[in-house]
Amino acid sequence: MGIIRILFLADTHLGYDFPFRPRIERRRRGPEFFANYMRALQPAIDGRVDGVIHGGDLLYRSKVPPKLVEMAFEPLKRVADGGIPVFLVPGNHERSSIPHTHLAVHPYIHIFDRPRTFRLQKDNFSLALAGFQFVRGAIRPYFTDLVHQTGYREVDADLYLLCFHQAVDGAAVGPADYRFRYAPDVIDPRQIPGPFCAALSGHIHRFQVLSRDLKDRLLPVPVFYPGSIDRTSFAERNEPKGFLQLEFELDDFRKATLSRWQFHALPVRPMIQFDLHISRIKTADLRSWIRARLAAIPEDSIVKIKINDTVSSQAMDVLSAPALRTLAPATMNIDAVFTEMRWPPAYRKR
Numbered sequence: 001m002g003i004i005r006i007l008f009l010a011d012t013h014l015g016y017d018f019p020f021r022p023r024i025e026r027r028r029r030g031p032e033f034f035a036n037y038m039r040a041l042q043p044a045i046d047g048r049v050d051g052v053i054h055g056g057d058l059l060y061r062s063k064v065p066p067k068l069v070e071m072a073f074e075p076l077k078r079v080a081d082g083g084i085p086v087f088l089v090p091g092n093h094e095r096s097s098i099p100h101t102h103l104a105v106h107p108y109i110h111i112f113d114r115p116r117t118f119r120l121q122k123d124n125f126s127l128a129l130a131g132f133q134f135v136r137g138a139i140r141p142y143f144t145d146l147v148h149q150t151g152y153r154e155v156d157a158d159l160y161l162l163c164f165h166q167a168v169d170g171a172a173v174g175p176a177d178y179r180f181r182y183a184p185d186v187i188d189p190r191q192i193p194g195p196f197c198a199a200l201s202g203h204i205h206r207f208q209v210l211s212r213d214l215k216d217r218l219l220p221v222p223v224f225y226p227g228s229i230d231r232t233s234f235a236e237r238n239e240p241k242g243f244l245q246l247e248f249e250l251d252d253f254r255k256a257t258l259s260r261w262q263f264h265a266l267p268v269r270p271m272i273q274f275d276l277h278i279s280r281i282k283t284a285d286l287r288s289w290i291r292a293r294l295a296a297i298p299e300d301s302i303v304k305i306k307i308n309d310t311v312s313s314q315a316m317d318v319l320s321a322p323a324l325r326t327l328a329p330a331t332m333n334i335d336a337v338f339t340e341m342r343w344p345p346a347y348r349k350r
């Protein structure tokens with residue numbers, strides 16, 4: 001009887017490493033975020049989906065120049081101009097609301113600026129999209145109430161989707177697979193009411209679909225995280241990045257279901273971390289140690305050198321950001337992080 005296709009992306013963090021007036025010349029990662037954003041939206045720009053949901057953290061922070069907001073909304077408006085509605089959940093990086101929001105005004109762009117429900121209709125098939133902006137702090141005790149406040153029960157539709165930008169019990173992050181659990185700022189997914197067929201959320205940067213709770217019981221409503229469109233930190237260095245496409249179907253008996261979904265991967269650069277125990281290397285050998293390591297990895301790598309032990313000022317001459325850049329090809333991004341105080345003990349504050 002009908003199919004509705006939804007493109008779901010989140011955590012685009014536009015504006016990250018994207019200075020409008022750069023003070024130094026080096027490779028910036030900002031354009032890569034925009035490039036993946038455009039790649040993710042391409043199916044919508046081509047008219048191959050019926051709606052777009054952005055799960056929040058469109059921008060990398062809340063205080064941004066209007067130009068950045070304009071650049072972020074330009075492709076969304078292009079999608080909306082094609083008659084495809086766009087739904088946006090303000091995330092924590094937007095401080096729960098879109099800055100310079102007048103730049104986002106378009107009859108087909110809908111923002112969850114408060115708990116509310118939008119309707120998406122295609123022929124005789126309709127979806128209700130209930131959702132709310134990012135809620136800071138203790139959401140767990142108020143979650144049921146918030147869902148209620150969206151007013152979804154007053155909206156008639158074949159299928160109901162819940163949109164938010166929060167952590168839920170069982171969501172996993174980081175190289176050590178940390179799992180969120182039972183905290184006041186974490187949603188209990190068992191509390192998502194039955195009429196919903198899925199919850200779509202941003203916030204967690206790893207792509208994952210939660211269908212079981214922490215006790216391995218089947219969840220009544222699955223939770224989808226598309227993850228971020230690029231690696232925003234070294235904690236994400238092993239994660240594939242991309243976006244989701246979900247297909248909803250209305251059959252001949254007017255029964256509607258989430259019939260299929262697919263993760264679409266986006267290109268990412270290798271992220272490589274080296275551990276440097278500086279007390280074990282002569283300062284004179286430091287440059288060649290770094291050069292040898294950089295020569296053995298892909299030229300477009302994003303490199304972090306994790307420096308253990310106290311660093312002498314001579315070693316700092318090699319490890320400062322500008323000095324490191326002279327050792328790496330211009331195609332790399334390179335940075336050092338210091339696990340101890342940057343300066344020898346004599347410089348430390350008491």
Ligand SMILES: [Mn+2]
Pocket residue numbers: 011056057091093203204205
């Ligand atoms: Mn985020």
